[in-house]
Amino acid sequence: MASAAGVSTAAVSQAFNGTGRLSEATRRRILDTAAGLGWSPSATATALRSARTRTLALVVRRPTDVLGADPHFSELITGIEGELAPRGYGLLLHLVGDVAEESALYERLAAESRVDGAVLTDARADDPRPPLLRRLGLPAVLLGSPDGGCEVPTVGLGEQGAGIREAVAHLLALGHRRIAYVTGPAELLHTRLRGSVVLAELAAAGLSPSAVLHTDFTEGAAVRATDELLALPERPTAVVYANDSMAVCGIGAAQRAGLRVPDDLSVVGYDDLPLGRWLHPRLTTVDQQVQRVGAAAARVLLAQCGEDVPPAPLEGRPRLVVRDSTARAARPGTLPSL
Amino acid sequence: MASAAGVSTAAVSQAFNGTGRLSEATRRRILDTAAGLGWSPSATATALRSARTRTLALVVRRPTDVLGADPHFSELITGIEGELAPRGYGLLLHLVGDVAEESALYERLAAESRVDGAVLTDARADDPRPPLLRRLGLPAVLLGSPDGGCEVPTVGLGEQGAGIREAVAHLLALGHRRIAYVTGPAELLHTRLRGSVVLAELAAAGLSPSAVLHTDFTEGAAVRATDELLALPERPTAVVYANDSMAVCGIGAAQRAGLRVPDDLSVVGYDDLPLGRWLHPRLTTVDQQVQRVGAAAARVLLAQCGEDVPPAPLEGRPRLVVRDSTARAARPGTLPSL
Numbered sequence: 130m131a132s133a134a135g136v137s138t139a140a141v142s143q144a145f146n147g148t149g150r151l152s153e154a155t156r157r158r159i160l161d162t163a164a165g166l167g168w169s170p171s172a173t174a175t176a177l178r179s180a181r182t183r184t185l186a187l188v189v190r191r192p193t194d195v196l197g198a199d200p201h202f203s204e205l206i207t208g209i210e211g212e213l214a215p216r217g218y219g220l221l222l223h224l225v226g227d228v229a230e231e232s233a234l235y236e237r238l239a240a241e242s243r244v245d246g247a248v249l250t251d252a253r254a255d256d257p258r259p260p261l262l263r264r265l266g267l268p269a270v271l272l273g274s275p276d277g278g279c280e281v282p283t284v285g286l287g288e289q290g291a292g293i294r295e296a297v298a299h300l301l302a303l304g305h306r307r308i309a310y311v312t313g314p315a316e317l318l319h320t321r322l323r324g325s326v327v328l329a330e331l332a333a334a335g336l337s338p339s340a341v342l343h344t345d346f347t348e349g350a351a352v353r354a355t356d357e358l359l360a361l362p363e364r365p366t367a368v369v370y371a372n373d374s375m376a377v378c379g380i381g382a383a384q385r386a387g388l389r390v391p392d393d394l395s396v397v398g399y400d401d402l403p404l405g406r407w408l409h410p411r412l413t414t415v416d417q418q419v420q421r422v423g424a425a426a427a428r429v430l431l432a433q434c435g436e437d438v439p440p441a442p443l444e445g446r447p448r449l450v451v452r453d454s455t456a457r458a459a460r461p462g463t464l465p466s467l
Numbered sequence: 468m469a470s471a472a473g474v475s476t477a478a479v480s481q482a483f484n485g486t487g488r489l490s491e492a493t494r495r496r497i498l499d500t501a502a503g504l505g506w507s508p509s510a511t512a513t514a515l516r517s518a519r520t521r522t523l524a525l526v527v528r529r530p531t532d533v534l535g536a537d538p539h540f541s542e543l544i545t546g547i548e549g550e551l552a553p554r555g556y557g558l559l560l561h562l563v564g565d566v567a568e569e570s571a572l573y574e575r576l577a578a579e580s581r582v583d584g585a586v587l588t589d590a591r592a593d594d595p596r597p598p599l600l601r602r603l604g605l606p607a608v609l610l611g612s613p614d615g616g617c618e619v620p621t622v623g624l625g626e627q628g629a630g631i632r633e634a635v636a637h638l639l640a641l642g643h644r645r646i647a648y649v650t651g652p653a654e655l656l657h658t659r660l661r662g663s664v665v666l667a668e669l670a671a672a673g674l675s676p677s678a679v680l681h682t683d684f685t686e687g688a689a690v691r692a693t694d695e696l697l698a699l700p701e702r703p704t705a706v707v708y709a710n711d712s713m714a715v716c717g718i719g720a721a722q723r724a725g726l727r728v729p730d731d732l733s734v735v736g737y738d739d740l741p742l743g744r745w746l747h748p749r750l751t752t753v754d755q756q757v758q759r760v761g762a763a764a765a766r767v768l769l770a771q772c773g774e775d776v777p778p779a780p781l782e783g784r785p786r787l788v789v790r791d792s793t794a795r796a797a798r799p800g801t802l803p804s805l
């Protein structure tokens with residue numbers, strides 16, 4: 130087959146697998162030659178299949194509408210795909226409603242040999258997934274703090290609380306004393322962790338938060354939470370949001386209410402999405418390097434799947450990125466009444 | 468097996484497949500009973516596999532960093548997943564660099580029976596994918612104008628040019644005469660189509676565009692294009708962007724340059740992403756119902772895959788949504804100089 134097309138066997142493999150650097154003309158010639166010879170790659174492919182699906186799973190436990198609303202997942206997928214695409218791997222995306230559905234899905238994917246491994250997101254207390262995937266013999270990585278004690282490798286930046294601690298310290302240093310926190314669902318580990326850091330950092334300054342409002346991460350919830358905060362008798366002068374898209378919604382809601390950001394209200398986001406750099410005012414946020422964490426998780430999984438991926442340990446921690454949406458707290462008497 | 472667990476065979480199937488409405492306790496009991504009996508679903512699963520993978524492919528031909536930057540794909544995936552998730556289907560996402568790589572990937576996915584069908588995006592002239600997928604016997608739908616003549620079903624709103632035509636007409640009615648267009652790569656069909664509509668609509672009013680700038684859809688390119696437009700000797704009073712994220716970047720760039728939106732510069736986006744409703748000013752944009760189109764494409768494919776999906780024809784056309792980022796054109800003498 131390779132000699133009939135006048136190419137190397139490696140080129141034939143590349144033509145069928147879409148790897149390598151073949152020109153379209155060469156690829157076409159190889160595939161046409163194969164068709165002329167009645168040759169099909171499916172026998173080889175079938176033999177390979179039991180060993181490799183070249184597919185990793187990403188199961189997201191969110192209402193479908195949040196996937197669209199929260200660019201965090203686009204960033205994560207982008208980071209993962211950046212490692213998968215050059216190696217010809219795909220990402221199997223499943224949306225599920227709850228933990229039971231997610232567990233049943235892993236059992237099916239393992240039983241049907243559909244994926245080579247899985248990236249687990251949203252670590253939570255008493256997480257049933259690591260022991261399940263271990264039992265199923267399915268390689269997995271859990272995104273989260275690399276604190277150990279988990280039955281699958283964990284990939285994430287160290288000192289997960291460091292970024293939000295810097296954010297609160299930054300606001301305190303700017304003179305803010307009425308600080309509110311708009312966060313995610315209470316059952317998520319990172320929500321709990323960051324919430325406790327906010328409380329501890331404020332307590333160390335002798336303060337309590339103006340309010341801690343839980344949301345489902347949707348933009349509508351962010352606007353409602355902001356409206357609620359702005360209606361407080363002791364209106365906060367600064368709000369920290371659990372992600373950038375909620376922070377952008379919060380800035381919009383505050384501006385519509387007649388407040389200037391950052392003069393009348395300082396706003397901090399979380400994630401450092403590209404959008405925050407282009408908005409006016411540019412968003413102060415916490416860079417937790419979602420793409421880089423996604424890429425690192427993909428590399429750990431690829432290595433477990435037998436790919437030749439040199440180890441590249443993930444170093445660093447979440448860091449505050451100070452831009453233009455935070456400023457010195459206005460003195461109480463100078464704030465506009467709404 | 469079902470009688471041992473004291474449940475119906477349908478419940479057993481649901482427990483393994485993660486479908487239906489079983490409680491976690493029931494599901495656990497079924498799986499434990501199965502484990503006790505040494506029963507595994509893999510034999511059945513293997514038999515089923517040749518017929519059904521319950522996986523659809525979405526191959527995106529973009530640099531990986533644009534996937535993160537452009538929420539359009541999140542919206543599309545959200546729409547598709549909204550139909551797939553309740554039926555236990557997954558979406559296999561592949562990023563590829565060019566058409567040759569995309570074609571080779573379909574050949575591999577078909578040869579290895581990895582997917583039941585594929586959603587094709589970014590229709591282009593002389594598109595090699597519809598004949599390829601037909602030859603491979605892989606069900607497919609192409610997102611785009613339902614104009615017929617294609618070898619696979621096409622799913623999209625009718626009158627694809629209607630929304631952008633309304634946008635230009637809206638700006639003309641507001642008195643704008645210096646209108647610029649910041650668009651995507653020239654080889655994409657929708658970029659060409661909408662560009663020709665902009666030119667035709669302006670020509671009918673005896674005008675030419677201030678400029679037509681092509682970008683790769685990234686936010687950085689949107690900012691550079693905006694800066695270029697603002698530096699023109701005859702600065703435009705209105706800019707139409709080919710998507711909402713570029714429009715948001717454009718608003719930020721204009722505001723940073725000292726212009727008020729919409730007083731000094733009107734801005735129109737495209738896609739009607741959720742974000743545009745929460746920004747200040749709220750974004751005037753074209754609603755092309757990305758989620759609904761994604762859902763409709765998924766339904767057409769699911770029906771081709773033998774799922775019981777009632778037909779729900781996609782009606783309507785792209786429509787302008789007028790919000791607060793467009794206003795009457797300032798008289799030339801009153802515009803701030805930068």
